[in-house]
Amino acid sequence: MTDGPLKAELLAVALEAAERAGELLRDGRPADLGVAATKTSSIDVVTEMDIAAEKLITAFLAERRPEDGLLGEEGASSAGTSGVRWVIDPIDGTVNYLYGQPSWAVSIAAELDGEALVGVVAAPVRGETYRAVRGEGAFAGDRRLRVRPAPSLDHALIGTGFGYRAERRAAQAEVLRSLLPEVRDIRRGGSAAIDLCDVACGRLDGYYERGLNPWDFAAGALIAREAGALTGGRPGEAASTELTVAAPPGLFERLQGRLEELGAWRD
Structure with missing residues (x-):
């Protein structure tokens, strides 16, 4: 597959995976959400929804792109054979999510031969999804994103x-x-x-x-x-x-x- 069609396919897959996971997390969050596990310390937490969202994303990717590799925060890992690796954070901002604060996101990147080719960050409570394809700019919806001019x-x-x-x-x-x-x-x-x-x-x-x-x-x-x-x-x-x-x-x-x-x- 040539570079252009591959980029388009990876972006479409990333956007759909992030949308599905974001809807699950936004609409399926239980009122009594608690900590399912801890990692580096007692305050570095994993919730049942982190695990559920990563399972949703990895199952979707396995269906759409079965030869790709995976690296996920909650343990998903496979080498793949295509040269593409998906790097997944099912909830970036888990403590915010646990407390019901709005600043959390689903983060999905597709790397080709070790370099990021596509990136999607879905922030459902903000109502924004950010996306980029290497060499093609960054967007939120139809709005092209630009950094501010550098201040002192x-x-x-x-x-x-x-x-x-x-x-x-x-x-x-x-x-x-x-x-x-x-x-x-x-x-x-x-x-x-x-x-x-x-x-x-x-x-x-x-x-x-x-x-x-x-x-x-x-x-x-x-x-x-x-x-x-x-x-x-x-x-x-x-x-x-x-x-x-x-x-x-x-x-x-x-x-x-x-x-x-x-x-x-x-x-």
Whole structure:
């Protein structure tokens, strides 16, 4: 299959999978939703709906694209034979979802030979679905997304997030203590995928976080890049669990450099 038809097929599959999962999560959330399991700490939670949504997505992908690989937050993993791998976060912002807060999303990316080709982030309570195809721009519905022009660092509204282990949170608080007086303000939304899309939309000037996994940023980072942002980790490195940074050119370099000085990449 040539590149154009493959992109179109992967985007259509990702959009339908995200829509189905989003409807399940929005309309099927039980009133007595509780924690089904924990991961890195007692506050890093998994709900029964995380598990149900990932099962829905993986079953749909297996039906539509049976030769593709999978990597999901809640344990789905297979190598595949097609060169395409789906990177899935069934609920990005699980704590928000658990508490009934609106900032949560379904994040689905399709990688080809290790590089993100398609990204979809569905935020059902917002009523928005963000999408991007590599080289073809980023959109929310019919609206093309563009980052804000880069402000100076002291006028930048920056999003971030925090880990679940106490020692990491303490280190992140120290970085924040130094950075906060140097920027316009800080926002902490609770969903990395939405934060990255908010950079793409111009609702944030920039974003950074330590401790993200591929399923947290694969789709959102592609959407941010296609809207004009730069993404990366430490200087000269790609976004990773160590550090993820997104911002328009001009601000990206200043924010990344300051985070390097503050040691935002270490606990």
